[in-house]
Amino acid sequence: MTVAPWICRSCLSRISRPLIRQRLRYQSTAACKVSTSESISPALLARARSIAREHKGLADKLANGFDARSAKKLGEHGGVVSTLKEWEKANESLRELTSLIHDPTTDPELLSLASEDLATTRTQLADASQSLTTSLVPVHPFAHLPCLIELRPGAGGSEAAIFAGDLLRMYQAFCNRNNFRATLLKYENADGTTEAGVPLSEAILEVESGGAYGLFRCEAGVHRVQRVPATETKGRTHTSAVSVLVLPSVQENSLGEEDFEDPESDYYIDPKEVRVDVMRARGAGGQHVNTTESAVRLTHMPTNTVVAIQDARSQPKNKEKAWRLLRSRLAQARREKREEEMAAIRRSVVGVAKMGRGDKVRTYNWGQQRVTDHRSGTTVHDLDDVMEGGQTLDKVMESVRSWLMERDVEAMIAEETDAKK
Amino acid sequence: MPRISNALIRHARSIDKLLPPLLRPCRELRAAQNELRWLREHAAKVASTRNAKVRDTLLRNLVLERAKGKPLQYLLGSEYFGDLQITCRPGVLIPRQETAASVAYLARLVRQAEELPPELRVLDLCTGTGCIPLLFHDELAATRKDVRSRYLGIDISRDAVHLAHYNLQKVWRQKAYADKSVTAFVQADVLIDPFDDQNAGMPCFKAALNHYRQPPFWDILISNPPYISPSGYWSTTTRSVRLFEPELALLPPPNPDASDTERGDVFYPRLLSIAQHVEAKVVLLEVADLDQAHRVARLAQDADFFDGIEVWRDWPDQPNDAEPVELDGFPVIGQGNGRYVLCWRAQGAPWLGKDVVAKAETEPLSHYSLQPTFIYRPPSKIPL
Ligand SMILES: C[S@@+](CC[C@H](N)C(=O)[O-])C[C@H]1O[C@@H](n2cnc3c(N)ncnc32)[C@H](O)[C@@H]1O
Numbered sequence: 001m002t003v004a005p006w007i008c009r010s011c012l013s014r015i016s017r018p019l020i021r022q023r024l025r026y027q028s029t030a031a032c033k034v035s036t037s038e039s040i041s042p043a044l045l046a047r048a049r050s051i052a053r054e055h056k057g058l059a060d061k062l063a064n065g066f067d068a069r070s071a072k073k074l075g076e077h078g079g080v081v082s083t084l085k086e087w088e089k090a091n092e093s094l095r096e097l098t099s100l101i102h103d104p105t106t107d108p109e110l111l112s113l114a115s116e117d118l119a120t121t122r123t124q125l126a127d128a129s130q131s132l133t134t135s136l137v138p139v140h141p142f143a144h145l146p147c148l149i150e151l152r153p154g155a156g157g158s159e160a161a162i163f164a165g166d167l168l169r170m171y172q173a174f175c176n177r178n179n180f181r182a183t184l185l186k187y188e189n190a191d192g193t194t195e196a197g198v199p200l201s202e203a204i205l206e207v208e209s210g211g212a213y214g215l216f217r218c219e220a221g222v223h224r225v226q227r228v229p230a231t232e233t234k235g236r237t238h239t240s241a242v243s244v245l246v247l248p249s250v251q252e253n254s255l256g257e258e259d260f261e262d263p264e265s266d267y268y269i270d271p272k273e274v275r276v277d278v279m280r281a282r283g284a285g286g287q288h289v290n291t292t293e294s295a296v297r298l299t300h301m302p303t304n305t306v307v308a309i310q311d312a313r314s315q316p317k318n319k320e321k322a323w324r325l326l327r328s329r330l331a332q333a334r335r336e337k338r339e340e341e342m343a344a345i346r347r348s349v350v351g352v353a354k355m356g357r358g359d360k361v362r363t364y365n366w367g368q369q370r371v372t373d374h375r376s377g378t379t380v381h382d383l384d385d386v387m388e389g390g391q392t393l394d395k396v397m398e399s400v401r402s403w404l405m406e407r408d409v410e411a412m413i414a415e416e417t418d419a420k421k
Numbered sequence: 422m423p424r425i426s427n428a429l430i431r432h433a434r435s436i437d438k439l440l441p442p443l444l445r446p447c448r449e450l451r452a453a454q455n456e457l458r459w460l461r462e463h464a465a466k467v468a469s470t471r472n473a474k475v476r477d478t479l480l481r482n483l484v485l486e487r488a489k490g491k492p493l494q495y496l497l498g499s500e501y502f503g504d505l506q507i508t509c510r511p512g513v514l515i516p517r518q519e520t521a522a523s524v525a526y527l528a529r530l531v532r533q534a535e536e537l538p539p540e541l542r543v544l545d546l547c548t549g550t551g552c553i554p555l556l557f558h559d560e561l562a563a564t565r566k567d568v569r570s571r572y573l574g575i576d577i578s579r580d581a582v583h584l585a586h587y588n589l590q591k592v593w594r595q596k597a598y599a600d601k602s603v604t605a606f607v608q609a610d611v612l613i614d615p616f617d618d619q620n621a622g623m624p625c626f627k628a629a630l631n632h633y634r635q636p637p638f639w640d641i642l643i644s645n646p647p648y649i650s651p652s653g654y655w656s657t658t659t660r661s662v663r664l665f666e667p668e669l670a671l672l673p674p675p676n677p678d679a680s681d682t683e684r685g686d687v688f689y690p691r692l693l694s695i696a697q698h699v700e701a702k703v704v705l706l707e708v709a710d711l712d713q714a715h716r717v718a719r720l721a722q723d724a725d726f727f728d729g730i731e732v733w734r735d736w737p738d739q740p741n742d743a744e745p746v747e748l749d750g751f752p753v754i755g756q757g758n759g760r761y762v763l764c765w766r767a768q769g770a771p772w773l774g775k776d777v778v779a780k781a782e783t784e785p786l787s788h789y790s791l792q793p794t795f796i797y798r799p800p801s802k803i804p805l
Pocket of ligand 1: 287513514515516517520546547548549550551552553575576577578581609610611612645646647648669670671
């Protein structure tokens with residue numbers, strides 16, 4: 001009954017937004033290498049050329065009088081246009097050199113010069129291809145935001161809960177080493193302590209530094225552990241799993257007030273659709289009881305999303321945390337829904353793996369002291385360094401980010417092809 | 422109260438052996454786990470420089486005291502009141518969440534008003550820890566840097582006035598407010614009739630105003646007075662409240678001529694008459710339940726001084742989802758038990774976002790006063 005209206009509004013009307021946003025924000029640095037090949041996909045190249053044509057049109061228009069919108073667009077496309085020029089130059093010289101070399105009439109001296117140049121031109125072309133790709137690949141619209149990392153033990157009983165604690169400490173150490181500010185927003189285990197080795201039932205770590213979402217979003221998914229649990233008497237290896245959810249975290253200042261107020265925003269919540277329950281004192285309340293209950297539960301009624309926070313003694317603090325969490329969860333759900341709809345558009349592309357709750361993304365194997373990421377296919381052997389949040393973890397995460405970027409390129413090309421049909 | 426099941430006790434024990442004793446005051450596992458965490462954090466903080474053994478002993482003692490019913494707030498030394506951490510000490514009532522909810526709600530209504538007096542004056546009778554004026558100011562100062570405000574808290578108890586002063590210093594230091602507001606706490610007995618010269622000991626409210634050179638007129642009057650009747654005290658309050666919180670803060674003084682109900686209501690006629698004397702434009706009085714709210718609202722109506730009266734439940738910012746939505750013509754708003762009676766005069770209506778014409782609609786013609794509702798306010802330089 002109440003489901004239909006908001007899904008229609010939030011998903012279908014929003015479906016066009018990320019496309020617009022993505023087109024406006026491009027990778028500014030080539031932090032992650034997509035490939036070192038000198039080739040570039042024809043679709044991507046076609047796209048760059050059409051941008052260049054549009055750019056020329058805009059420049060002509062500007063010559064005849066100032067127009068703020070065109071000027072802005074011109075600025076945004078400038079990077080693509082100049083890299084395309086570089087690429088075309090390198091491509092042109094490569095073609096000339098190759099034909100020289102293959103031409104039987106070329107004299108030997110020139111031939112040896114040409115072969116020498118060939119190598120450097122090849123690198124130039126590879127570099128230009130690389131930067132053209134990065135300047136065209138969209139940056140995730142929330143990459144600049146801080147994030148929330150939620151850990152929940154999955155299959156595997158108490159061993160899964162212990163591993164969840166290990167992963168939490170791994171991320172904490174990683175943040176510590178990289179000077180990211182990380183705070184535990186929620187920590188629940190059996191006895192309410194934070195001691196190591198105590199089974200964890202749920203933890204939410206907030207990484208408050210800007211850009212954290214872009215860095216950690218590759219961690220979302222099911223992390224699998226294979227080891228002999230401390231409690232195992234027969235020495236058998238168990239397989240357990242922990243699910244990791246990574247959400248962009250919205251604080252009032254990271255998005256600007258208007259995003260909370262704007263009904264078009266993913267982060268917008270109509271307060272009338274949220275039921276607030278505060279844990280009430282039993283009975284008469286007021287002077288009759290001196291309860292310490294401070295729990296707050298928010299229910300977003302149209303989607304039946306429930307968050308409950310009880311960590312702080314202060315009820316307003318709990319309420320604030322609960323709202324933050326609810327906004328993040330709903331925004332994530334809306335994005336996922338929208339992404340699903342977009343995936344339908346890109347159906348032609350095989351291998352666009354959705355990074356979500358369901359997929360097994362990484363295995364930590366104690367017996368072989370290795371960590372394998374199933375998306376990028378990377379295996380590293382310094383398990384201890386990974387678990388201590390060391391540089392080996394950087395390496396694994398980086399491999400996934402590159403892999404993700406390749407997927408993004410594929411998806412974008414699919415979109416381009418689709419648009420042409 | 423139902424007994425705690427053995428299964429629950431066993432389950433709690435398997436998690437932590439300190440949990441079962443906490444089930445007695447908390448009743449629920451989740452609440453007991455929270456309290457254990459807070460106590461553990463407290464013990465770690467207090468004993469941080471000493472060794473683990475000291476810390477464990479400290480924690481065990483805290484848990485045992487809590488199991489006997491001693492309020493957690495007295496053990497930890499504080500309670501959160503809205504956004505403020507208020508220091509608590511045995512002998513002074515622990516501030517309640519419901520009080521914070523209504524005081525914050527009122528302050529948030531008032532701070533939205535376009536026009537406020539150049540100095541907004543808020544009087545809190547029976548102030549206890551001083552939490553009400555401190556929270557009102559905190560909420561007001563958050564968005565209204567343009568408004569200067571003045572607060573006066575009055576209590577009969579010396580310990581309360583001392584603690585209120587302490588909280589004032591602490592909160593102002595923590596929050597580093599930049600506005601020019603003034604807050605004072607004064608010891609006085611609000612029940613003594615100012616026109617009865619017989620009293621020798623405690624000064625009456627009016628004498629205290631004079632003595633401390635406080636202004637005679639106040640815009641807003643708030644009070645959470647002792648309101649529990651003797652029968653309510655034995656049937657409705659929890660053991661921890663009866664054993665550990667001061668009776669002076671809960672039970673109005675005995676009076677051989679008064680019935681049980683009358684004794685619970687002792688403060689309200691006095692508070693309403695003080696409201697008239699100080700020409701309060703908005704009055705917010707805490708009550709025990711809907712029945713008492715009803716009686717106090719009628720009392721306020723009979724005073725023929727207010728232009729609007731309504732009843733607030735525990736959480737006035739939530740939509741009312743339970744009967745009644747109206748008591749005898751007084752609107753009832755919010756969720757939970759009946760908790761506050763709000764009265765306003767025409768001049769205070771815009772501060773609450775209310776229409777000024779309420780009186781003609783809600784009251785029979787016989788109550789209609791031909792006197793102009795505007796009352797001349799003498800300039801404050803007239804000697805007190
Ligand atoms: C229910 S407590 C309220 C304390 C505080 N306002 C709060 O909300 O937490 C009532 C207070 O009234 C004080 N009190 C009792 N009799 C009084 C009297 N006759 N005159 C002034 N204060 C009185 C008590 O000392 C106590 O601090």
